[in-house]
Amino acid sequence: MRINLTLLTFLITGWILTAQDEFTSQLYQTFNDYKENSLQSRRIKYSQLQPLIERIKKNGLFKVTKVGESIEGRDLNLISLGTGSTDVFLWSQMHGDEPTATMAIFDIFNFIIADGFAKEKEEILSKLRLHFIPMLNPDGAEVFSRRNVLGIDINRDALRLQSPEGRTLKKVRDSLNPVFGFNLHDQSRYYNAEHTPKPATISYLAPAYNYEKEINEIRGNAMRVIAFMNNIIQKYAPGQVGRYNDTFEPRAFGDNLTKWGTGVILIESGGFAGDREKQEIRKLNYVSILSALYTIANESYREINLEEYEKIPRNDRKLxxxxxxxxxxxxxxxxxxxxxxxxxxxxxxxxxxxxxxxxxxxxxxxxxxxxxxxxxxxxxxxxxxxxxxxxxxxxxxxxxxxxxxxxxxxxxxxxxxxxxxxxxxxxxxxxxxxxxxxxxxxxxxxxxxxxxxxxxxxxxxxxxxxxxxxxxxxxxxxxxxxxxx
Structure with missing residues (x-):
């Protein structure tokens, strides 16, 4: 008996998506088991991360490599793990006062190290190689400043590359040539999802690589992953997701990484009522990033229609x-x-x-x-x-x-x-x-x-x-x- 190939593909995809839905629900419910409790507020410093990185170094799953230094001489570390053939690069705190995802990254490390979720972790780590720079601008973080010590916005230094932090980011990207890059930021708490009173707690963007905002396969795949992540976040912060402005910025790293061949997923952590220190938003980062890595590993994101990305409301600033x-x-x-x-x-x-x-x-x-x-x-x-x-x-x-x-x-x-x-x-x-x-x-x-x-x-x-x-x-x-x- 011949089985219709389209029907079989539909059934398999449906099974994968159902499994992922269960996975993400369990991630949310068990978050406190993996939360890095030494990081409890936004104004985290480089010194707070060092004992955590030293602990990671002792675990055989991780490889920690010094890939550069900040202007004031603080190490920029690349933390890698996984044995797969698809490279994924994640960097956080390019702006020193945007640390929400930095906290989530160390929660993710705890998740990787701890027991539980063995099947899902095997899926991710056998298919992917993950690379993290958890704090790209440690000098800015020291004084809770967006800019680095040179006084420039590192995210506007992709062409001139005058900052050592920007040069490090470019060097790592070029050496890895990752399929996907997660550009992790915070945005103002005064952004809302367009035409609603709800804050844009999480905003996404697949950056354009030219002024025409064309969509090639690289950018399109980033859009599909974002649409998947949006579906996850809607369960826990309904109506509180925005889509960041995609006007092409020729100096920005996200836009250039897309041009250079990496599908960039920009995540902006905004506001959430009663969560000034962004601990609930940190949890949403943790859940959505791990969920995204899972869909990249099993490639189920490829079945998502690009129209789902366009349905995400635009960011507005009316709060x-x-x-x-x-x-x-x-x-x-x-x-x-x-x-x-x-x-x-x-x-x-x-x-x-x-x-x-x-x-x-x-x-x-x-x-x-x-x-x-x-x-x-x-x-x-x-x-x-x-x-x-x-x-x-x-x-x-x-x-x-x-x-x-x-x-x-x-x-x-x-x-x-x-x-x-x-x-x-x-x-x-x-x-x-x-x-x-x-x-x-x-x-x-x-x-x-x-x-x-x-x-x-x-x-x-x-x-x-x-x-x-x-x-x-x-x-x-x-x-x-x-x-x-």
């Missing part, structure tokens, strides 16, 4: 940390209804391991096409300017913070000023000579004011954080206030 809608603002005796868009910018503390917030009013007016991680409809509420008071007025009151805010005080005068730029109090601290600026809403100001309804102050906005005055402050999410001297 604020806090959006206040329809609030009434009085100016020169007249009332206006505005929307306010507030972003909570991070300012690094000394050592670049911690940060504080210095928020800014990013935009105002009609923001009906924008969204917020947090949105408050302030229809019927009126903006009230903050006042300054001295500590003596409230020092004897045990509910000092709440009473200060309910009385409309956003600034507290102190005789002895803390030696810092921020304070973990729900109001700003100022010295005795500080004059509170005349209140005027305009983009660029620090958003500190009150909301009034029916003659009562109901909410405080302190350094861009919205606080309800009828609820205990200790139960509300608040970052910090500022110190003005």
């Amino acid at each position: 604020f940390d806090l959006k206040i809608e329809n609030v009434t603002y009085e100016l020169l005796g007249k009332e206006y209804v505005l929307d306010l868009g507030i972003n909570r910018n991070e300012i690094d503390l000394k050592g670049h391991t911690e940060f504080y917030y210095r928020s800014v009013l990013s935009d105002q007016g009609d923001l009906s096409t924008y969204y917020g991680y947090e949105t408050f409809n302030a229809e019927g509420y009126k903006i009230i300017a903050p006042k300054k008071t001295s500590q003596a007025e409230f020092a004897s009151n045990s509910n000092m913070a709440t009473n200060l805010l309910k009385a409309g005080y956003g600034y507290l005068e102190m005789q002895r000023m803390p030696n810092s730029d921020m304070v973990n109090l729900p109001y700003h601290v100022v010295n005795q000579n500080y004059e509170v600026p005349e209140f005027k809403l305009q983009p660029g100001i620090n958003p500190t004011f009150f909301l009034e309804k029916n003659g009562i102050l109901t909410h405080a906005v302190i350094n861009g954080f919205l606080l309800r005055l009828d609820k205990p402050l200790e139960n509300q999410k608040f970052g910090n206030a500022l110190i003005f001297k």
Whole structure:
């Protein structure tokens, strides 16, 4: 009896995809078993990776090779494993302040070393040779900076190759001539999936290799792998995937690697509500990268239609940390209804391991096409300017913070000023000579004011954080206030 070849191919492909679906579900469920617990925050340093790399060196599965040095002399290591015939190259933290995938790479190493998933690991490692540079810009990572010590963006150095980090990346790519390259980045948390209020938690791109954005087999295969990864992420962050702009950038590594013959898969880790340190996004990187390696190993990605890539929504940038809608603002005796868009910018503390917030009013007016991680409809509420008071007025009151805010005080005068730029109090601290600026809403100001309804102050906005005055402050999410001297 002859079996229809098309039907047989369909059945086999269906079986493979079902097996992969089970694999990815188990990856997600068991992530904590493999998570590298020494890496718990974004501001990781080169020194934190060295003991992990030393541990890997002792495992016979891995080969660790020094392939270059950063400008300040930190080693750039290539970590390789697998015995297959298809080379896959993954590099992370080309930008020093984009470490989410770096953490995920060490989770992947733990997955490889540990017990479990023997069949899937055998499939991957027998078909592929994997090569990782987990931190391409260690000097930038040291100060949590996008650029390297030379002050250039390594990802715009693919042609001139003035940075040693860029030269190393080019040298490794040329020596491996990998079929696929994973270019691992972070993007702003303010990107959203186009026409939706959902953050672009993960964004993908198969970079163009010319201005015409043509699709050859190399780029097309990268698109197919991305479509597969998108299908995975949709299960865990539905609607939170974007497609990065594919305008050809002739100086960029991703675009040039595609031109040089490597199918590039750009992954950009964006924002996720309640995940400022990107630990959930790290998990999504781990799951999607391992899933992609599995589909590359068994070549099931080849059955995916390119139209699936085009269905991924484009990236947009229309998110604020806090959006206040329809609030009434009085100016020169007249009332206006505005929307306010507030972003909570991070300012690094000394050592670049911690940060504080210095928020800014990013935009105002009609923001009906924008969204917020947090949105408050302030229809019927009126903006009230903050006042300054001295500590003596409230020092004897045990509910000092709440009473200060309910009385409309956003600034507290102190005789002895803390030696810092921020304070973990729900109001700003100022010295005795500080004059509170005349209140005027305009983009660029620090958003500190009150909301009034029916003659009562109901909410405080302190350094861009919205606080309800009828609820205990200790139960509300608040970052910090500022110190003005």
